[in-house]
Amino acid sequence: MVDADQTFVIVGGGLAGAKAAETLRAEGFTGRVILICDERDHPYERPPLSKGFLLGKEERDSVFVHEPAWYARNDIELHLGQTVDALDRHARTVRLGDDGTLIHYDKLLLATGAEPRRLDIPGTDLAGVHHLRRLAHAERLKGVLASLGRDNGHLVIAGAGWIGLEVAAAAREYGAEVTVVEPEPTPLYGVLGPELGNLFAELHREHGVRFHFGARLTEIVGQDGLVLAARTDDGEEHPAHDVLAAIGAAPRTALAEAAGLEIADRAHGGGVVVDERLCTSDPDIHAAGDIASFRHPLFGTRLRVEHWANALNGGPAAARAMLGREVTFDRVPYFFSDQYDLGMEYSGWAPPGSYDEVVIRGDAGKRTFVAFWLTEGRVLAGMNVNVWDVTDPIQRLIRARTVVDQEALADPGVPLESLAP
Template identity: 75%
Template sequence: MDGAHRTFLIIGGGLAGAKAAQTLREEGFSGRVILIGDEHEHPYERPPLSKDYLVGRAERNSVYVHEPSWYAHHRVELHLGQPAVAIDRQVREVRLGDGTRLSYDALLLATGAEPRRLDVPGTELAGVHHLRRLAHADHLRGVLTGGPSGDDPGLVIAGAGWIGLEVAAAASALGVPVTVVEPEPTPLHGVLGPELGRFFADLHGDHGVRFVFGARLTEITGKDGMVASVRTDDGRELPARAVLAAIGAAPRTALASAAGLALAAEAGGGIAVDTSLRTSDPLIYAAGDVASVALPEPGTGRRRVEHWANALNSGPAAARAMLGRDVTYDRVPFFFSDQYDVGLEYSGWAPPGAYDQVVFRGDVGKRAFIAFWLREGRVLAGMNVNVWDVTDPIQRLVRSPEPVDPAALGDPETPLTSLLAE
């Protein structure tokens, strides 16, 4: 069929969906491009929601992927504030919540993820927050910037993952007392392991954040309909005027599941896609947080990544695949974070159990170093903390199948590029 007479539908108004639409036009697609988002907002990026936007250092329009006028200028039709509720694969049609039916020749699911909810009494109280959407950030920012000036019971955060720690840093910078309740023995334990977890515990502790490790929230108590305190399974009662649930996110797969698309049983769930981001239906693709991507090496399983760079890169990759291009999506996972005076970038994938050694290069005490996770001498991941312009050699080391000398890896005088195999 002539491209001008084809319709490509994108479900999901985040970074992956917006970048897919942009790529379709950049690659010369002249047919209809329709983007469906269940929020009334134009597509926006999420990292500022727990960083600059949350503390008021970034304006609202700075989080948008494109200027609102971009969509009309590039003939991208928007259906905002209207969720997609069903996919009819037989007739290639998507039904929206208001009954509108949209036909497609190819469909991209970029439905993202949603925050996991606390399953404890008291979550209906005013002052219980999640952070995934602009509206969430607006509500939480009001709490952080408009709190009492006197004796403040502060914010309790359930979960010491990236979102929990970034909000802790933002709240602490605004003078709000913060307590973080985390069942693991360190922050980010399931992502970075105990070695780097201890670094983040010390970083936040130096800024007044209190941690309660080895505990979970069991109840949120209130007064006059407002949060007053939380209780934990180790018998503590912690005062609070607000609670943030930062216990992870679940991929939004309900639409795909109802349509009979294959879901991934491993790697945190998600919609199962091949290396070209194609689902079990050859006309439907998935990208961003919701996609569980088959790894290129046979027998190595799948990976689902929830970070900004994955949305940035997988949306365009899916768009090219929809156009019939030869696509293999095998990007090294990458994310970044900013907390207090610490900026970091992480490349690779090395959860606890995957590595047998951590090598440090630089000065951990001065918070300027690179950490490497190794298995049998091979670099699985690297994280540069307040050290810049090293992402490329780190990612090349991660891609290399060859082992490296740990002593040389940890020696700041040895250029990283010299450790790369010819």
């Protein structure tokens, strides 16, 4: 039973944590809700950091999940700039890192998110080496890109994933010179495979981005604290005034690990193991967002999803489960990206090796199409590029798990809705 005397604590002030707090109140919970955030900014959404805000097209205030006054108005006890350095499952307390204050919980949600992976090479202590995860990072990088654009400066990006490519697009719009270093043979290789990865390489090359595939950075060369160049393991040296490390993110599981919660193995992305209710191995602790590793019934494997939609939907799902509601978290993974004049949405999960065919619906050459990844005739994932309002039928096809007529799937004249049960 949940009553007004109970205290629900949320550790992590990102989108998942903020939406969980919102849901608790929307569902009628009248007990204490304590939201602990290690950043001094109010909870915000991260996609604009590499998109509209970075480009200067969106104002700073637009990134926040709620206006600042919302938290007091809804009786959410918000602790900004506070870390939690210990979790005692037996006493059901968390300890604040700055002064050792102990906070009791009846139910706890871990939504600690992820942190950017660091380059383990010489030169990363130079002033011109950047990461992009937090609002402060984006504010700094925004100024850097504008300066590089004015001065015809060079930016080297380590990693051709979504963050690397979105920043490359932003940098080119500012006028900076851009080189992307990527160990795989194409951009986005781990998500799209070689078939569609090349499309993004061509897009960026048309806008002046240089790629160096099959290589890794080995050293960032500098003088007087400033970046001068970036070297790769094949002996190349690239001029650089700034370097962005965009080599992925690691789930922030230290608190959960120290408390003895079950952690997924690295082969499944790490993260805190949760069930379909986003409950951890402790029945009083849930996890949501980037750190949650859940077994997805559609794909038959354990997934850890770092994208915006997972936090947007996972936080509320965990909140309802904490209240004792019936919850089954089985959302189809979804994300989106904007690069130059290309907008795309991706639904599903189909890493290289999981599919046997890619079906294109439309004109990939004109970058107006939908791509489907199939195994044995069943749709695992779909990506719509500059084609809109098709996410729902794509996700229905994925959920159906039935063999589809591939000729009809490839024919833009056949409504997608007619192919999904």
